[in-house]
Amino acid sequence: MTTTSSLAIEATGLVKSFDQTRAVDGVDLAVRRGSVYGVLGPNGAGKTTTIRMLATLIRPDAGTARVLGHDIVQEAHAVRALVSLTGQLASVDEDLTGRENLILLGRLLGLGRPAAKARATELLEAFGLAEAAGRLVKQYSGGMRRRLDIAASIVVTPELMFLDEPTTGLDPRSRNQVWDIIRALVAEGTTILLCTQYLEEADQLADGIAVIDDGRVIAEGTPGQLKASVGTGALHVRLLDPGQRTAAEQVLARELGTVTLPADPAALSVSCAEADRGAEAIAVLARSGVRIADFALGQPSLDEVFLALTGHPAEAGPGEPTAAVEEEEVV
Amino acid sequence: MSASPTMQGSFTPADEAAVRRAISSTSRPPAPGPLSAALTFGWRGMLKVKHVPEQLLDVTITPVMFVLMFTYLFGGAIAGSTGEYLDYILPGILVMSVLFTTVYSGVALNTDLTKGVVDRFRSLPIWRPAPLLGSLLGDSVRYLISGTVIILLGVVLGYRPDAGVVGVLAALALVVVFAFGLSWVFTTLGLVLRSPNAVMNAGFMGIFPLTFLSNVFVDPETLPSALEAFVRVNPISILATASRGLMEGNAEGGDIAVVLAVAVALTAVFAPMTTRRYRRG
Numbered sequence: 001m002t003t004t005s006s007l008a009i010e011a012t013g014l015v016k017s018f019d020q021t022r023a024v025d026g027v028d029l030a031v032r033r034g035s036v037y038g039v040l041g042p043n044g045a046g047k048t049t050t051i052r053m054l055a056t057l058i059r060p061d062a063g064t065a066r067v068l069g070h071d072i073v074q075e076a077h078a079v080r081a082l083v084s085l086t087g088q089l090a091s092v093d094e095d096l097t098g099r100e101n102l103i104l105l106g107r108l109l110g111l112g113r114p115a116a117k118a119r120a121t122e123l124l125e126a127f128g129l130a131e132a133a134g135r136l137v138k139q140y141s142g143g144m145r146r147r148l149d150i151a152a153s154i155v156v157t158p159e160l161m162f163l164d165e166p167t168t169g170l171d172p173r174s175r176n177q178v179w180d181i182i183r184a185l186v187a188e189g190t191t192i193l194l195c196t197q198y199l200e201e202a203d204q205l206a207d208g209i210a211v212i213d214d215g216r217v218i219a220e221g222t223p224g225q226l227k228a229s230v231g232t233g234a235l236h237v238r239l240l241d242p243g244q245r246t247a248a249e250q251v252l253a254r255e256l257g258t259v260t261l262p263a264d265p266a267a268l269s270v271s272c273a274e275a276d277r278g279a280e281a282i283a284v285l286a287r288s289g290v291r292i293a294d295f296a297l298g299q300p301s302l303d304e305v306f307l308a309l310t311g312h313p314a315e316a317g318p319g320e321p322t323a324a325v326e327e328e329e330v331v
Numbered sequence: 332m333s334a335s336p337t338m339q340g341s342f343t344p345a346d347e348a349a350v351r352r353a354i355s356s357t358s359r360p361p362a363p364g365p366l367s368a369a370l371t372f373g374w375r376g377m378l379k380v381k382h383v384p385e386q387l388l389d390v391t392i393t394p395v396m397f398v399l400m401f402t403y404l405f406g407g408a409i410a411g412s413t414g415e416y417l418d419y420i421l422p423g424i425l426v427m428s429v430l431f432t433t434v435y436s437g438v439a440l441n442t443d444l445t446k447g448v449v450d451r452f453r454s455l456p457i458w459r460p461a462p463l464l465g466s467l468l469g470d471s472v473r474y475l476i477s478g479t480v481i482i483l484l485g486v487v488l489g490y491r492p493d494a495g496v497v498g499v500l501a502a503l504a505l506v507v508v509f510a511f512g513l514s515w516v517f518t519t520l521g522l523v524l525r526s527p528n529a530v531m532n533a534g535f536m537g538i539f540p541l542t543f544l545s546n547v548f549v550d551p552e553t554l555p556s557a558l559e560a561f562v563r564v565n566p567i568s569i570l571a572t573a574s575r576g577l578m579e580g581n582a583e584g585g586d587i588a589v590v591l592a593v594a595v596a597l598t599a600v601f602a603p604m605t606t607r608r609y610r611r612g
Contacts (some may be wrong), residue, residue, distance in 0.1 A: 055454050081362060081456035089447030095379050107371040108455050110360035119357065136382060152451065156359050184350040249453035 005069055008160050008191040009054060013063035016049050023049040025215035027065070031208070036182070036192045038206030040199065040306075047195040048088055051162050054193065055085045068159055074083060084158035088165050088195075090145045091152065093136040098129050098148050102155055109156045116155075124149040127181070143174025149183055160191045167201060177241040179204060196210045199306060213310045226305050233298055235272040235281065240291040242266040248290045255281035272297065365458035369465040376469020389435070394428030394470070398484055401548065409549060414489060421485040422502060422574040423547035426567065428481055429474045429510045430542060434534035436470045437517030441527045460606045466609040467514050474510045478503045494580035502577040505590060509570050512594030515601035522608040547571050566593045 009031035016024040024046040030121045031037040039047050054067055056076040064071065070078040085091060092101045099120050106116030124133045127147045137145060146166060153161055163182070167175040182205055186192060196202055202209050203223045211219040211226070219226060235256065239248060242265040249259045252270045256277065257271045272278040278297045286292060362369070380387060398421065406416030440463070443449055452462050482490075482499055492498055517534050524530050544558070545567040552558045562568055570590045577581025 052450075057450055068541075077456060080358075080454055083417050083454065085451060085454040086445040087450040089450075091447040091451035093375070093448045094446065095382055096375070097382075100378055104371065104375055105451075105455075107374075108363060108368055108452075108457055110363045112360075115360075122356065126353035139467060151353075154354055155357070157354050157357050178348055181350055184347050187353055188354040190354070234547050 005034055005066075007031060007066075008035075009037070009065065009067055009193060011050075011054065011063065011065035013051065014053055014060045014065060015062040016046075016053060016058065016060055018049075022215050024053070024060075027210075027212065027215070027217055029065075029210060029217070031191065031193060033191050034189055035207040036186055036194055036205050038202035038209040039193065039195045039212055040197070040202045040209050041212035042197055045212045045312070047197075047212060048164055050147060050212070050213075051085075051164050051193065055083060055162050056080055057085075061289055082158060083160045083162060084153040084156075085162045085164060086149050086153045086164065088168070090137075090149045092137050092149050095136065097136055098124060098133050098140070098144075099133040101152055105152050105155045109312060111156070112280065119155055123155065127151045128177075141174075142170050143177060146170060146174065146178055147181065150178070154185070154190075157188070158190065160193065160195075161185065162193050162195075164195045165197065167196070167198065175201075211306065211309055219305075219309050229305070233272055234269050235278045235295065235297050236287070237268045237270075237282070237295045238264070238293040239266045239268075240293045244290045247288065248285060251285050251288050251290065255284055266293065357474065362456045365461060368457040368461035369468060372462050373468035373472075374465075376466050380469075380473065386435075386472065387476060389430065390432045390473060391480045393431065394424055394477065395458065395484055397427065398424050398481065398488070402488065405548075408549050417485065417488055417490050417578075419550075419575070420548065421453040421481065421490050422578050423545075423571045425478050425481045425502070426506055426571045426574055427542050427547050428477050429506050429539055430513060430567065431535075432470070432474055432477050434517050434531065434538055435473075436514040437444050437519075437521030437530045437534055438527045439466065439470075440518050440521035441530045444522070455460060459610055460602070463518060463602075463605055463609055467511060467518070470514060471507055471511055474507045475503065478506060492578035494578055498578045498580055501582075502574040504571065505577060505587065506574060509566075509590050509594045511577020512597035515598055515605055518605045519601045519608070522605060541565065541567055545571060566590065569593075 007030055009029055011027060011029040014024055014027040014029075015022065027046070027050055028039070029039075029050075041047050049058070053060050054065055054072060056072050056079050059073055065074075066072070067079045068082045070082075072079055092098075093104070096104065097117060101115075102120035102123055103116045106119050107113070111119060120133075121130075124130045126207075127150070129144060129151070132144060133142060137148060140148065150166070150222065152165075166182070167178050170178065179201070182192065182194070184310060186205075192205075194202070194206060206223065208222055209220070209226060210217045220227065221229070235252075237248065237252070245261070245265065245268065248268055249261070252259050252268060256270045256272050259268050261268060272281070275297055282292070282295055347468040400421050401424070402413050402417050406413035406420075410416035410419055443466075449462075482503070494501075517530065520533055521530050524533060544562055545565045546562060547567065551568070554562060566589070569586050573582055573586035573590050576586060
């Protein structure tokens with residue numbers, strides 16, 4: 001609108017310290033308009049601080065950034081007029097009803113009273129919250145709260161949306177609903193900066209990913225590039241009988257090379273660049289009498305990427321976002 | 332996971348189309364003016380009173396207890412009769428109860444800050460002081476409610492101010508204006524201190540002695556001279572005197588001017604301080 005740049009976010013050398021800690025220590029970002037850009041990292045990596053700087057909530061100590069062509073310090077007001085923020089703590093008012101929250105935001109964004117009410121009704125219906133519209137938000141489940149939160153962010157459709165850990169603490173079903181909404185937003189052309197500690201989430205949604213650790217971007221690229229940078233794909237096999245693992249290891253080692261043995265006593269992994277050779281190895285394994293529970297052939301997971309890049313696993317539990325299953329978000 | 336189809340909740344893939352429609356159906360209106368934004372925040376404050384009416388109990392029960400206790404326990408001893416003391420103390424308790432309520436403005440702001448919604452407000456393209464000004468405007472309505480309860484109770488107990496309804500309304504307005512100024516002090520505290528409890532404690536540690544070391548309850552003539560000197564210049568004394576004057580129809584313009592000047596001064600010093608800290612977050 002105000003710029004011809006194809007970048008929605010251009011950040012250079014952002015730094016922010018709190019007391020003695022450098023929460024963000026020289027972050028560069030380039031986010032294309034219309035894309036979903038994932039900022040991936042464990043808790044405390046500096047994701048939220050970065051988002052708060054870009055959303056003009058805090059000023060950087062050093063570095064510059066332009067959001068939709070506007071400087072985040074000099075033209076903070078112009079930035080605010082074009083973006084919306086869904087914070088890590090649900091950014092809705094728990095002491096009001098869902099409907100009141102949306103009307104409040106509509107009014108604050110400049111809609112007249114009737115328009116704000118109509119918009120609230122439309123959003124509540126679209127997000128499956130019509131029945132809960134008159135209830136106080138503090139009685140909402142974690143998933144409902146998140147949906148309301150995102151609805152609140154699009155009362156007036158923003159050009160750029162900051163989403164800070166939108167599915168943390170959600171059960172798998174609520175998480176999938178949030179993902180569907182994010183995909184719908186992207187389909188309508190909204191640019192999204194998505195902070196997440198879930199590797200799968202970034203993999204599912206993002207076109208580009210910056211991996212961030214200790215306040216620095218340690219890797220950047222598409223999910224595919226990041227995976228490729230770690231090396232070849234792998235064949236993962238799980239056996240019905242852990243007692244057969246030694247036998248299976250011998251077969252796979254002969255067919256494909258060095259086998260790694262994960263903590264799971266029934267599992268084996270072996271690096272495998274070509275799918276047809278993997279299929280052959282599975283066939284040989286099956287003929288040898290080893291009983292296979294399941295197998296998968298794939299590129300390395302972002303989990304492995306993270307481990308390879310940082311030397312330590314992502315701290316968000318056991319890798320799978322589905323592991324966090326509390327419906328009620330801890331507030 | 333093993334979610335059965337019946338567990339899909341109220342959100343289904345079919346809604347994706349509705350979501351997309353909802354996304355594309357708005358265009359950006361011009362940002363609201365400062366006053367409109369502030370009034371919207373005032374409306375938010377009112378909604379909270381509507382949803383949690385219990386919070387009004389704090390600001391009504393305590394002053395009712397004070398009126399009853401002071402009038403009937405000390406009235407005879409202090410003023411010779413309960414009726415005479417009621418004339419003296421009612422405007423005083425009006426002042427006290429409204430000023431006590433101002434502490435809650437700071438507590439409420441501090442509570443707000445611990446929640447994510449403030450981040451959203453701060454990321455909106457609105458006039459920066461609007462959330463603060465708006466919530467204080469909302470609080471002013473609570474001050475009015477608190478004041479009205481006191482006056483109605485007084486009338487029930489036999490209080491008949493000489494200046495009638497107009498005088499009472501004028502006194503109420505003066506107290507609310509002063510309270511508005513004072514509440515900026517507590518919003519500043521609310522942004523500086525760590526917890527709502529700390530704000531509450533610090534607030535009452537200040538407002539409690541200041542209120543008692545005034546002429547709200549007793550005529551300062553009987554006090555030791557050093558204390559008497561302090562009580563006479565205490566703005567709360569001047570506010571109480573001006574309120575009594577307005578209700579009795581013999582207010583001195585000087586007192587009213589001092590009260591207004593103090594309110595303006597408090598706002599001028601503490602409103603920018605609060606706004607700056609709120610912006611920084």
